[in-house]
Structures are given as structure tokens and as C-alpha cells.
Amino acid sequence: MNVVSDIHGAFEALRRVVQAGEPTLILGDLINFVDYRTGAGVVSDLFGVEFVGEVRRLRAANDFDGSRQLWREKAATMGVDLREAITEHVGLQYEQCREALEGGESYLIHGNVDSPDLLTAHLPAGAFYVQGQVKEIEGWTVGFAGGGAATPLAAPGEVGDEEMESLLDALGPVEVLCTHVPPAIEPLAYDTVTGRPQRSSRPILDYLRRHRPRYHFFGDVHQPRATRWQVGATGCRNVGYFRATGRAHQLEPKR
Numbered sequence: 101m102n103v104v105s106d107i108h109g110a111f112e113a114l115r116r117v118v119q120a121g122e123p124t125l126i127l128g129d130l131i132n133f134v135d136y137r138t139g140a141g142v143v144s145d146l147f148g149v150e151f152v153g154e155v156r157r158l159r160a161a162n163d164f165d166g167s168r169q170l171w172r173e174k175a176a177t178m179g180v181d182l183r184e185a186i187t188e189h190v191g192l193q194y195e196q197c198r199e200a201l202e203g204g205e206s207y208l209i210h211g212n213v214d215s216p217d218l219l220t221a222h223l224p225a226g227a228f229y230v231q232g233q234v235k236e237i238e239g240w241t242v243g244f245a246g247g248g249a250a251t252p253l254a255a256p257g258e259v260g261d262e263e264m265e266s267l268l269d270a271l272g273p274v275e276v277l278c279t280h281v282p283p284a285i286e287p288l289a290y291d292t293v294t295g296r297p298q299r300s301s302r303p304i305l306d307y308l309r310r311h312r313p314r315y316h317f318f319g320d321v322h323q324p325r326a327t328r329w330q331v332g333a334t335g336c337r338n339v340g341y342f343r344a345t346g347r348a349h350q351l352e353p354k355r
Contacts, residue, residue, distance in 0.1 A: 212280065
């Protein structure tokens with residue numbers, strides 16, 4: 101099977117992976133809300149590249165109040181309903197995602213930039229939203245617990261620690277755990293380009309220590325200090341940043 105994360109609008113590359121004839125596990129962040137490298141994405145389409153630069157600056161400073169105020173002021177200046185405008189543009193990207201997934205077998209969870217409702221509404225036959233589910237795929241028992249770590253922005257794709265604990269408890273022991281965010285291990289969560297740790301999950305780390313799955317796959321951190329880590333018996337692997345690499349991690353069928 102192929103495992104990818106952080107598609108962020110790279111739907112043509114995703115289509116090539118999905119059409120290769122193997123099951124594809126997609127671990128969230130399908131939408132390109134904003135690419136901080138280039139400025140491309142929903143935000144620049146709506147408000148321009150200069151606005152992206154302001155958003156980037158406030159995000160780097162963890163100034164969530166300033167960010168919210170900036171969005172409100174921009175929407176008022178343009179005379180638009182911010183939620184409606186974003187929903188329309190995000191829906192267009194999910195339509196492209198649907199076309200990329202058609203004809204293949206894929207299993208998806210959402211990431212922090214995703215809208216779970218819009219994502220599930222655009223899935224074609226053969227593509228399955230598997231949040232909180234356990235599936236047997238090529239002989240492996242695979243558990244899925246998506247969602248980004250909670251922030252003061254309270255975005256639709258975020259999942260708090262209590263909800264993540266409940267999701268993981270409901271899964272029980274699995275051989276392969278798939279999440280969007282990394283476990284709370286500093287080298288896996290530290291982004292070398294932004295120069296600071298990103299949000300990670302203590303409940304996921306506790307699950308790895310308690311149930312000892314063979315593998316843990318995740319994404320979210322685009323330029324991590326480490327892409328691989330060993331937690332006891334579990335091999336942890338960041339399978340993003342697919343928008344930049346276009347490559348999938350391959351897991352052979354269980355013998």
C-alpha cells in the first residue's frame with residue numbers, strides 16, 4: 101500500500117499514486133489553504149499575496165488574536181462573507197481531489213486545514229473516510245485517528261487531546277496507526293524552516309507506548325528535524341510533505 105500526507109492541492113501527483121493499483125492511505129491536509137513557500141492557495145486567491153505575507157508573520161509570532169483581527173478587517177474592506185467565500189474555494193479544491201481519487205482504492209482522514217464535512221461530501225466510489233475506524237488492508241490491521249492538534253483558532257479540522265484520547269481508546273491495539281499529527285517527540289515536531297516546534301500529540305505518544313503498534317505513520321510537520329523515530333517496538337515515520345515531494349511511502353503486504 102502507499103501512504104501519503106499533506107497533499108495541499110497536489111492532486112495530479114496524487115492521481116498518479118492512486119491510479120498505480122495499490123490501496124492508498126491519505127493522512128490529511130488535502131487542501132492548499134496557503135503555501136507559505138510560494139504564497140499560492142485559497143488565501144492568496146481570495147485576498148492576494150501581500151495578505152498571505154501578513155498572515156505568515158502573525159502565525160510565526162503565534163499572534164492568534166492579531167490574525168483573527170486581520171481576517172475580520174480584510175473581509176470588511178472587501179465586503180465579503182468570509183466563511184462563504186472560503187467554503188466556495190475549498191469546495192472547488194475538493195472537487196479536484198474527487199477527480200484524482202476516482203477509479204482507485206483510498207482511505208482518508210482529515211488534517212487541520214481540512215473541512216471533514218466538505219471532504220466526505222466529495223469522495224467518489226472507492227474512497228473511504230475512515231476517521232476512528234480500524235480496517236484490514238493487505239493483511240495489516242490499520243487504525244485511523246485524524247485531525248490537527250487544537251489551537252486557539254478552533255478550525256473545523258482540529259481535534260483536542262480529550263477527543264484524540266477517545267478516538268485512540270476506541271481503536272484498541274492495531275498493527276499500523278495512522279494519524280495526521282506526530283507524537284509528542286521534539287525532533288518529529290520541530291520544523292527546521294520555521295525554526296520552532298509545531299503542535300504534537302501526547303495522547304498519540306501514550307498510545308504508542310501502551311499498545312506498541314508495528315508502525316505509526318503521520319504528517320503535518322513539513323520540514324521536520326527527524327522523519328523517522330523509534331518508540332519502543334514502533335517505527336514512526338513522517339510520510340509528508342507530499343506537495344513538495346510527490347512521493348509515497350510504500351508498506352509491503354503483510355506476509
